Amino acid sequence: MINEDTTSQAVYFTSLSIEGVNCFKKKQTIDLTDGKGNPAMWTVILGNNNTGKTTLLRCLALLESEYEDGGYSPRLTYFLPTSANAILSEIESTLNIDIDDVWSYSEENFRNALAATYTEDDRLANLIIDAYGTQRKEGKGKFLGYKLENRTESLFKDDVDSIINAEEWFLGIDYNALKGGQKFSQNLLQIKTALISILPDIKDIEINEDGERRVHFITNTDEKVLVNQLGSGYQSLVTWIVDFAKRMFDRYPKSDNPLAEPAIVLVDEIDLHLHPEWQRKIVSFLRNRFPKTQFIVTAHSPLVIQSADDINVVVLQKNEETDEVTIYQPKETNFQGWTVEEILSDLMGMGDKIHSNAYLKWMKQFDKALDQEDYNSAKEAYEELSKIVYSSATLKMLKLQMTSLMPN
Incomplete structure (x- = not known):
């Protein structure tokens, strides 16, 4: 667990250059800024299946630091490039640290993770990345004895224990709040407010104190529903948002509002299982609740970008003959005046296939x-x-x- 106070310096990505990794053959660079030199707080990567969306998130996730004894090295446990010349380079933060001065790998070194260069720059301790893969239903991590060892594991594995069980967390923090923990009470209220504001037809979240203690989501018709009885879209949102909130509470224990502190979050297929109306609202909801978090997400649905402004869009276009993927970034950052058909046809390159x-x-x-x-x-x-x-x-x-x- 990494504890930080509110004086921690924010670290965000501003670019990613990739070459020879899976479907990305030639060297290409993704601009992760707002066009004015500032980090883009929202980047949405659009593309069909098998166009490398997850690969890009994994490349970023591999920089989630192992920081011990004043030194930094990235995590390379899972990365297996397909090219002998595969490199991951030129990833920069707002601290202007050239990643080439921090670490460098050939294909062999990617595979055995033995030859990393090492730096003693304590500013990189703030390079903390949280990531969520497509398997985001009920988490397995228990409240008692829970220890987060890998913040990005779910991007690489489907069956993981790194995501906390939402109901276990609610019960645990409610118990601590009842014992007089003012901070726990405050955190519980913050996450309940966040969830109620995004979940349609949910007006409250209660802990049943009669008999077996369970968490109930109260619908607008006063029906009590358990977490595992919610629909897939509800479960997906509750699971990863509660997990991320718990991580922020642990990371910023001295903050009055940990959810408003700096962070980097990667989410694969953020629109997965979401009703179209939720897809339209998800960006504005997360932006309001986590204003200093840099979100870099993948999506299929044009609705994710249609109703939000100030968005950095990355489009992945695949050559069916060569299987090579080209990265395209439009100049526009506001698509609120575009129809869904225009986004699909003109931006995502579907043409008449809509x-x-x-x-x-x-x-x-x-x-x-x-x-x-x-x-x-x-x-x-x-x-x-x-x-x-x-x-x-x-x-x-x-x-x-x-x-x-x-x-x-």
Whole structure:
């Protein structure tokens, strides 16, 4: 456990250069700033499956420091590059520490983790990274005897004990609060307020003191629901947010509001299991509750970026012939005026693939019929489209175009 007071200097990522790692063949750099030289507090990495989203998070997570006896070295337990020339380099913080002066690895050294260079720069003790993989249901870590040894483990393993059990934590901190622990009472209130503000249809969180002590989430209809009875989206949010809050409470024990202190968090598929309405709100919710946390997350849904401003977007585009992935960063940081279709088509590179194959087939026939002035072919395409197109405005436009071909 690493305890810090509120005077700890914030450390954030400002760039990541990657070369020869999995699908990232040539050297590419991700800008993790806001374009004005400041760290971007929100970076969303968008891409289809198998485009390297998780790989990028793991590269960053591997810098989660092992800091002992005044020295620093990164964690390299899991990294297995596929290229003999694989390197991970030029990761910088706002402290302007050149990571090449801190550590350097060849492929062999990545595999056996024996030849790391070492530095005695105590500023790197503040380079603490918390990470959450896609398996974010009920945690296993118990309140009593819980010791966090690896803050990024869930990015690399599905079955881990590093995420605390949310109900165990609630029961433990409530017990300490009842014994007169003012700090525990304050922390309990902070996390309850945070969860109630994001979970739809939940108005309170209570500890049952009659009989077996359990944590109940109270719905707007006064139904009492246990954590493991919540839907997948609820469980996913509760699990990792409670776990991260617990880590912040431990890390900043002297702070009046530990959730507002500096941190770095990596979340893989932050939109996983979330209802579309939650996907739209998740960025603003986390930004409000954790204002000094640098979030670097991956997502599939365009809704994650559509309703938030001041977002650093990274798009991963895969060449299907070479399997090589190119990193693209648009200049825009505000997509609130974009439609979902525009984000999918123009930003994520899906083009016409935002429509079904059947739609594309009949639209192609309809357009060809217009060019060739073939009324019967246009009529056939229109009739098929009318069976699958939802928008009446679209059908009206097609019908109007078709009338120009009607025989006299």
